[in-house]
Structures are given as structure tokens and as C-alpha cells.
Amino acid sequence: MEPSTVDPDHELVVRAKSGDFSAFEQLVALYERRLFATVFRIVRNREDAEEVVQDTFVSAIEHLASFREEARFYTWLMRIGLNAAFKRLKQNDRNPRTVSTVADSGDSYADIPHPQFIAPWRDGPVASAERKELDELLGRALGELDEKYRIVFVLRDLEERSTAETAALLGMTETNVKVRLLRARLQLRERMTRALGDESRQLVQHHEHSPE
Amino acid sequence: MKCEELLKALNDYVDGHVDPAVCEEFESHLAGCNPCQVVVDNIRNTIELYRSGVPYEMPPEFHDRLRQRLKSKWTKVFGARKE
Ligand SMILES: [Zn+2]
Numbered sequence: 484m485e486p487s488t489v490d491p492d493h494e495l496v497v498r499a500k501s502g503d504f505s506a507f508e509q510l511v512a513l514y515e516r517r518l519f520a521t522v523f524r525i526v527r528n529r530e531d532a533e534e535v536v537q538d539t540f541v542s543a544i545e546h547l548a549s550f551r552e553e554a555r556f557y558t559w560l561m562r563i564g565l566n567a568a569f570k571r572l573k574q575n576d577r578n579p580r581t582v583s584t585v586a587d588s589g590d591s592y593a594d595i596p597h598p599q600f601i602a603p604w605r606d607g608p609v610a611s612a613e614r615k616e617l618d619e620l621l622g623r624a625l626g627e628l629d630e631k632y633r634i635v636f637v638l639r640d641l642e643e644r645s646t647a648e649t650a651a652l653l654g655m656t657e658t659n660v661k662v663r664l665l666r667a668r669l670q671l672r673e674r675m676t677r678a679l680g681d682e683s684r685q686l687v688q689h690h691e692h693s694p695e
Numbered sequence: 696m697k698c699e700e701l702l703k704a705l706n707d708y709v710d711g712h713v714d715p716a717v718c719e720e721f722e723s724h725l726a727g728c729n730p731c732q733v734v735v736d737n738i739r740n741t742i743e744l745y746r747s748g749v750p751y752e753m754p755p756e757f758h759d760r761l762r763q764r765l766k767s768k769w770t771k772v773f774g775a776r777k778e
Contacts, residue, residue, distance in 0.1 A: 502773040504766065511765065516753045523751040533757055537764055544768050592703050601730045604740055621745060640742050665706050672737045675744065680737075688698055688730040 492556040500547055507547075511540060514557055517642070518564050524641050525568040525625060526575075527618040535571050539564040558652050565634060569626045590659045595666065599673060601688060602680035624674040628667055635660055636667035696724045701731050709738055 490496065492513070498506035518539060523532040542563050543550075550559055625633060638649045639660070646664075650657045701724050707713040708721050725732045 504769045504773070507765070507769065508762065511761070515758065515761065519753040519757075520751055524745070529751070529754065532751070533754075533761075536753075536757075537761055540761065540765055541768050544765065544772050547772075595702055597699075597702070598730075598734045598737075601733050601737070603733055603736065617744070625745075640745060643746075661706060665703070668706065668709075668738050668741065669702075671745075672734065672741050675741045676737050679740075686730040686733055 490552060490555040493552065496550070496552060496556050500550075507544070510556065510560075514560060515540075517557075518560065521561070521637060521641060522564055522568045525565070525622055525637075526571055527622060531571050531575070535564065535567045538567045542567065554654060555652055558654075561637075562634065565630070565637065572622050572626050590662045592662060592665075595662075596669060598669065598688065600677050600680060600685065602676060602682060602685040604676065604679045605681045620675070620678055624671055627674065628670055632663050632667035632670065635663040636671070639664050640668070696720045698724075698728065698731055701725075701728075702734075705735065705738065709735065709742070 492510060495506045495510050499510060515536065519532055519536050522535045522539075523529070526532050526535060539560065543560055546563075550556075554562075625636070628636065634653065635649060638644050638652060639646070644652070646657050646660050650660045653660070701721060704713060704717060704721060708718065713721060725735065
């Protein structure tokens, strides 16, 4: 972490590490609601969200001593929370499928994957699909994203933070945030369109690679 | 503007952060390229779907249950020291 982005929670973290529960409680009070809202958007039911949030803070207590403050406390907490949330999703999934690992070289615009399945969505997919099915689909698609894209998507599109804020939280450049968000959105688009797209109106992108 | 260039400017366009000159180029490409138009719509729909549903408020009683659980965990890890 650069010196210009010192964690505003640094003092509380230091006190908590020395065994001060009231400092840790203050950190919990600061972030429990935000964490709950984000986790809820992933697991999409109250009981699971509560358990995941609890597991997250329990795990934070267990690992607090080894937290080196290379990231901000909230980012660290969020990563633990996201892992716990996706672990929970997997446990709930009765038909776990093998996750395809997408090879990627990271953070450049050079090799952004082209959209494959292009089709307008069927009319009113949200209205016609069972809300529960839709929630499962959303959660699963997010779970299949590479962690480094997922966290950017969660911060930018679910928590609706700016590019600058997200970059500061993750300790990366704004350009990297943008590239990762693009990859995340394109991959989710692909996934959702395969599930909700109208096959009879599928389109082909003609000029993918201009020969000249 | 080619489809690939459009792809790179996609996020800024979807987020409304594109400067007017680029925006015009973008829109004239979209007007003549149905696949790109559909990709843009798909992305907007996807984001909208993820944001849909009532933003969930943490149940107030959960705060107390959580605190109790964490207090006992804390004591196990750090011991019952007094500050
Ligand atoms: Zn195009």
C-alpha cells in the first residue's frame, strides 16, 4: 500500500491486534451492514448472509495477528467475506459443475475476449424466470468469475463505488480497475446471455478481425 | 470505429463517462452494427439484474447475536484480558 493511501482504520486495527475487543467491535460496527448487503447480493437469502457475515468476522479474529495491512482492513475483510460467500454457494449447489478456468494474461486491453453468444434476451426474462432460479444463476455466474475480476465487479457494480475509490481500496491503478471490470462484465454478459438470450435471434459479429 | 475499439470503450459508454466526441463515434457505430448494439444492451441488462432486488438491510437483532458470538471467539483467541 502506498503511503498516500493509509488505511483510515489503521489505529483501530493496531488496538485490536493488541487484544482490545472494543476496537474490534468498532470495526465490526463500521462494516457489518455494508458487508451484509454485499454478501446478501451473492447468497441471496437472509440465513446464509447472516452465517457468512458471522464466519467472516470469526475468521478475521483468527487471522488478525497475521494481517499485515498490505491492503486496507475493509478490503481484507471483504476478501474473506467473498470467499466465505462463494464457499457457501458451492455447498448449496446440488449440481456442482466444473468451473472452467479462463486463461488470461491479466490487465491489458490487448486480449479482451470477444463476445461469443450474442442475442437479445427473451422478453421479460426477469418476470418469467422464477426469482429463485434467477438468483441462483446470478450467484453461480459471479462465483465462476476469477477472484480478481469478481472483487472489482462487486465493488464497482454492486457497491457502486467509483473507479478511483475501487483503485484505492484494492491498491491498483485505475486502468487496471477498468480492464478488470470490462473482463468481468463481458464474462457475466456471456453467461447471462447463454441462459437468458433468445436463440432464434442470435447474431454474429462479422468484422471481428479486419484482415487489413 | 471498429467493433474491437468499441469493446474497449464499452464500460465508459455504459457508465456515461465517455467524452462527447467519442460518444458520437460510438453511437454511429452502434446505429450500423446490430451485434454491438445487442452486446451493449446485454451488458446493461446484466448489471441491472445484479442490482435488482431490494438492497437488503441487516436485521437489527443480528447485530447483538453477532456481537455475542464474536465476544466468545475473541476470548478464546486473545484470552480474557482487560484493557
Ligand atoms: Zn460493431
